[in-house]
Amino acid sequence: MSNDNDHRVNAPDGTPVAYESHxxxxxxxxxxxDPGLPAxxxxxxxxxxxxxxxAERQIAAMxxxxxxxxxxxxxxxxxxxxxxxxxxxxxxxxxxVSLGVTLGMSLLLIGTGIIHLARKLMAxxxxxxxxxxxxxxxxxxxxxVQALNDGLDEAGIGRRPLVRNTMLxxxxxxxxxxxxxxxxxxxxxxxxxxxxxxxxxxxxxxxxRDVVGTPILASEVETGDLINxxxxxxxxxxxxxxxxxxxxxxxxxxAKGAIIIVRMDPDELTDATQPDKWTVDGIICYSKxxxxxxxxxxxxxxxxxxxxxxxxxxxxxxxxxxxxxxGPAARxxxxxxxxxxxxxYLVAQSDFTEPIGASFWEREKL
Amino acid sequence: xxxxxxxxxxxxxxxxxxxxxxxxxxxxLATWADDRLGLATAMKKxxxxxxxxxxxxxxGEIALWSFVVLxxxxxxxxxxxxxxxxxxxxxxxxxxxxxxxxxxxxxxxxHISFDVRGGLLMRQMHHWAAAIxxxxxxxxxxxxxxxxxxxxxxxxxxxIGCLLLLLGTLEGFTGYSLPDDLLSGTGVRAADGFLKATxxxxxxxxxxxxxxxxxxxxxIPRLYIIHVLLIPGILLxxxxxxxxxxxxxxxxxxxxxxxxxxxxxxxxxLPVYAAKAGGFFFMVFGVIxxxxxxxxxxxxxxxxxxxxxxxxxGSQPDWYMGWPxxxxxxxxxxxxxxxxxxxxxxxxxxxxxxxxxLMLVILMLLPFLEGWITGDKRDHHLLQRPxxxxxxxxxxxALMTFYGLAxxxxxxxxxxxxxxxxxxxxxxxxRVAIFVGPVIAFWITRRWCISxxxxxxxxxxxxxxxxxxxxxxxxxxxxxHLPISETAxxxxxxxxxxxxxTVGSDTDAAGVASPNSRSxxxxxxxxxxxxxxxxxxxxxxxxxxxxxHAEHEAELQAGLDHPVDGHQFDDHRLRDTTDVPLRDH
Numbered sequence: 001m002s003n004d005n006d007h008r009v010n011a012p013d014g015t016p017v018a019y020e021s022h023x024x025x026x027x028x029x030x031x032x033x034d035p036g037l038p039a040x041x042x043x044x045x046x047x048x049x050x051x052x053x054x055a056e057r058q059i060a061a062m063x064x065x066x067x068x069x070x071x072x073x074x075x076x077x078x079x080x081x082x083x084x085x086x087x088x089x090x091x092x093x094x095x096x097v098s099l100g101v102t103l104g105m106s107l108l109l110i111g112t113g114i115i116h117l118a119r120k121l122m123a124x125x126x127x128x129x130x131x132x133x134x135x136x137x138x139x140x141x142x143x144x145v146q147a148l149n150d151g152l153d154e155a156g157i158g159r160r161p162l163v164r165n166t167m168l169x170x171x172x173x174x175x176x177x178x179x180x181x182x183x184x185x186x187x188x189x190x191x192x193x194x195x196x197x198x199x200x201x202x203x204x205x206x207x208x209r210d211v212v213g214t215p216i217l218a219s220e221v222e223t224g225d226l227i228n229x230x231x232x233x234x235x236x237x238x239x240x241x242x243x244x245x246x247x248x249x250x251x252x253x254x255a256k257g258a259i260i261i262v263r264m265d266p267d268e269l270t271d272a273t274q275p276d277k278w279t280v281d282g283i284i285c286y287s288k289x290x291x292x293x294x295x296x297x298x299x300x301x302x303x304x305x306x307x308x309x310x311x312x313x314x315x316x317x318x319x320x321x322x323x324x325x326x327g328p329a330a331r332x333x334x335x336x337x338x339x340x341x342x343x344x345y346l347v348a349q350s351d352f353t354e355p356i357g358a359s360f361w362e363r364e365k366l
Numbered sequence: 367x368x369x370x371x372x373x374x375x376x377x378x379x380x381x382x383x384x385x386x387x388x389x390x391x392x393x394x395l396a397t398w399a400d401d402r403l404g405l406a407t408a409m410k411k412x413x414x415x416x417x418x419x420x421x422x423x424x425x426g427e428i429a430l431w432s433f434v435v436l437x438x439x440x441x442x443x444x445x446x447x448x449x450x451x452x453x454x455x456x457x458x459x460x461x462x463x464x465x466x467x468x469x470x471x472x473x474x475x476x477h478i479s480f481d482v483r484g485g486l487l488m489r490q491m492h493h494w495a496a497a498i499x500x501x502x503x504x505x506x507x508x509x510x511x512x513x514x515x516x517x518x519x520x521x522x523x524x525x526i527g528c529l530l531l532l533l534g535t536l537e538g539f540t541g542y543s544l545p546d547d548l549l550s551g552t553g554v555r556a557a558d559g560f561l562k563a564t565x566x567x568x569x570x571x572x573x574x575x576x577x578x579x580x581x582x583x584x585x586i587p588r589l590y591i592i593h594v595l596l597i598p599g600i601l602l603x604x605x606x607x608x609x610x611x612x613x614x615x616x617x618x619x620x621x622x623x624x625x626x627x628x629x630x631x632x633x634x635x636l637p638v639y640a641a642k643a644g645g646f647f648f649m650v651f652g653v654i655x656x657x658x659x660x661x662x663x664x665x666x667x668x669x670x671x672x673x674x675x676x677x678x679x680g681s682q683p684d685w686y687m688g689w690p691x692x693x694x695x696x697x698x699x700x701x702x703x704x705x706x707x708x709x710x711x712x713x714x715x716x717x718x719x720x721x722x723x724l725m726l727v728i729l730m731l732l733p734f735l736e737g738w739i740t741g742d743k744r745d746h747h748l749l750q751r752p753x754x755x756x757x758x759x760x761x762x763x764a765l766m767t768f769y770g771l772a773x774x775x776x777x778x779x780x781x782x783x784x785x786x787x788x789x790x791x792x793x794x795x796x797r798v799a800i801f802v803g804p805v806i807a808f809w810i811t812r813r814w815c816i817s818x819x820x821x822x823x824x825x826x827x828x829x830x831x832x833x834x835x836x837x838x839x840x841x842x843x844x845x846x847h848l849p850i851s852e853t854a855x856x857x858x859x860x861x862x863x864x865x866x867x868t869v870g871s872d873t874d875a876a877g878v879a880s881p882n883s884r885s886x887x888x889x890x891x892x893x894x895x896x897x898x899x900x901x902x903x904x905x906x907x908x909x910x911x912x913x914x915h916a917e918h919e920a921e922l923q924a925g926l927d928h929p930v931d932g933h934q935f936d937d938h939r940l941r942d943t944t945d946v947p948l949r950d951h
Contacts, residue, residue, distance in 0.1 A: 118638050122641060
């Protein structure tokens with residue numbers, strides 16, 4: 001055998017150490033023999049007392065500076081408060097900036113000090129450790145298999161399939177209670193998914209501006225306007241007589257009932273919008289909730305009458321029944337049939353005729 | 367009459383003789399502890415355990431330490447955060463939102479930000495640490511893959527690492543959803559859309575998670591307990607397993623003189639490695655603190671409280687959620703079908719529910735696929751340079767290209783605005799690029815690696831280029847090449863020769879077709895695809911031949927001018943560490 005395969009390493013004291021080979025190698029003669037670990041070389045701090053003292057002083061200075069910054073942190077804590085001055089300094093609050101910088105500097109100085117210590121002053125002799133195969137020795141494996149078999153044998157489970165199978169069945173069926181227990185994550189009729197099929201809109205309900213809740217006169221809607229609107233029932237009052245909504249119900253109805261209203265030249269509206277039945281003099285109303293994954297949409301481009309969802313850029317042509325012209329959505333925005341009441345305000349003719357928002361498995365069934 | 371010398375009677379039931387010497391206070395504490403815990407046996411090996419040194423081994427450490435920072439800052443935040451969706455009117459310090467109705471979780475987030483000193487710092491540190499946690503996990507993953515550190519016996523630790531990445535991502539999502547601000551609420555609504563797109567059970571999953579119809583009043587408290595207990599618990603357990611396996615396997619190392627498959631060369635855990643790692647914890651902590659102090663992140667007060675009817679333009683998830691979001695954006699219009707009256711939303715199903723889990727599975731399977739193709743059952747502790755595994759490197763770069771393009775697609779609106787481009791054209795481009803890009807990247811990377819392998823062989827056979835031009839009596843110019851140092855030459859050759867697997871015979875000795883012959887054929891084809899293009903290191907004979915040739919040329923040139931060997935003109939000699947009198951650390 002040539003010398004090439006004779007990998008030798010040096011022990012920390014420099015004497016070559018041959019190791020036992022745990023891992024079978026299929027290597028052929030290596031083109032270049034392993035020259036072995038290079039000899040240890042000394043650092044300036046190892047041989048020059050001046051350099052050593054200098055390093056000591058540097059490290060101590062870092063630790064002292066870390067203490068100073070920790071004290072400054074305490075000073076800053078009691079000197080500043082965030083309050084409504086969150087942007088006093090470069091868009092940031094004096095408190096946040098000073099606390100962050102002092103804490104960070106203190107930590108960084110401790111870190112650099114310790115690492116400097118490790119690199120300059122701690123012994124830097126590289127050490128060699130032999131590896132062991134990850135696998136256990138064969139005799140240990142055999143002993144373990146033996147112990148396992150002994151255990152199983154003494155348990156007698158293998159010989160008694162009736163006991164084994166019923167036990168597995170009993171433990172397995174515990175999954176059922178575990179799953180059933182989760183049923184009341186949505187208690188009672190909160191799990192009624194048919195709620196996705198309708199919204200709070202009903203015949204005659206007024207369309208109101210979404211922040212202030214004021215009804216919208218058809219005559220006041222200008223061509224090119226896009227109005228973010230809501231059902232009047234979201235703004236209950238003694239006058240309109242709608243019941244007070246609270247909590248989860250209010251949030252759910254708010255999330256489903258949002259609409260956008262646009263006025264266009266009536267000639268631009270295609271038949272898809274049912275201009276004679278569902279619109280009022282070019283005023284047309286759609287669900288504001290994107291049919292992709294349910295973001296509210298409102299980026300309107302007047303010249304193209306496209307509306308764009310800011311989440312994933314689905315684009316709908318409002319003149320053409322809110323058909324999807326770009327982006328990942330698959331269905332047009334549901335249209336709300338509207339009319340005007342006796343006082344000239346926009347009202348809904350009915351609820352939406354299909355579920356609004358993101359698709360779901362049972363969508364066509366509701 | 368005789369008295370018993372009680373000083374010689376054992377006072378414990380130890381089997382060895384009691385020691386008479388008086389230990390110091392630290393020693394007696396150690397004895398006290400070991401009498402009860404028996405740790406000395408485990409400690410004696412591990413206190414001086416050797417860890418090899420390389421900058422790239424630090425990447426996983428960043429992930430570990432940023433996780434510790436997450437735990438510390440996270441506990442601080444829980445002292446004030448109120449994970450409730452109860453509706454209140456904000457009356458805190460922040461002027462612009464005073465009097466505005468919002469959930470208690472949003473109000474308590476504002477309270478932490480403006481009325482708790484150091485609260486905003488801790489919030490920002492927590493968020494920055496999360497971003498760094500996931501980023502460093504990803505870069506660490508790339509390091510492990512590119513150097514082949516995931517090969518046997520470390521495949522399972524690779525799988526644990528992939529699970530950590532998945533859990534870290536989910537932890538991030540649940541975390542940034544908690545303040546219940548407009549941006550995060552938009553993300554939660556999109557997540558509700560993803561749930562609803564799940565066939566058969568999706569609608570019920572959505573209703574159960576939200577406690578009824580979206581948004582309900584349960585989602586924030588539920589995400590909270592997932593964020594502060596469930597996922598961190600699993601993360602801690604997996605990190606512990608990851609570290610234990612690292613210690614058990616011992617760290618991989620780069621090949622070099624004296625560094626072989628059978629040993630590990632480096633600094634002992636105590637004191638050098640412990641000091642370096644401990645010091646590095648303070649540095650990571652310090653950098654995160656400075657980032658938290660100086661760099662604004664997730665300013666929820668600017669977004670305002672969540673309102674299901676509103677949205678901000680340029681809505682973006684945290685960066686690590688960007689790539690599935692990008693896939694979601696580039697799905698062509700209208701991919702939805704209704705089958706037997708049931709709706710299947712391919713436009714959400716494919717980019718969110720199928721491709722990301724598939725990518726994760728591919729990632730986890732990489733070491734097993736490679737092990738099967740190579741048929742290599744040996745333990746590997748020496749790292750490979752990326753160039754020496756051209757196909758693996760190219761596969762990883764292809765996956766990175768896919769990731770990068772999907773991520774860029776997730777910012778298509780921002781790219782369009784900042785670069786003044788058409789968002790539609792960016793999207794059309796991405797629809798093609800997501801398929802073509804990885805193929806091109808694979809091809810370029812592989813050729814590049816093979817060229818680098820050729821270059822290494824050039825250096826071994828013909829030496830390095832000195833930059834010295836010689837002119838022969840005939841007037842011909844040539845550049846002088848000089849041999850590289852023995853250390854460098856050994857390091858370049860310290861790699862295995864690749865063996866292309868071939869199917870020996872389809873039938874065994876008895877003439878019966880091997881049951882695995884089909885998969886064996888596939889394996890042989892893949893092995894050839896993976897290895898047949900690679901450049902192998904030169905043999906000893908080739909090296910000797912080349913060196914003989916070089917010496918002959920040197921002889922021809924000798925005496926033409928003053929006797930320099932050329933090393934004077936560059937620093938190559940210095941690179942041989944044996945020639946350097948003092949090594950600077």
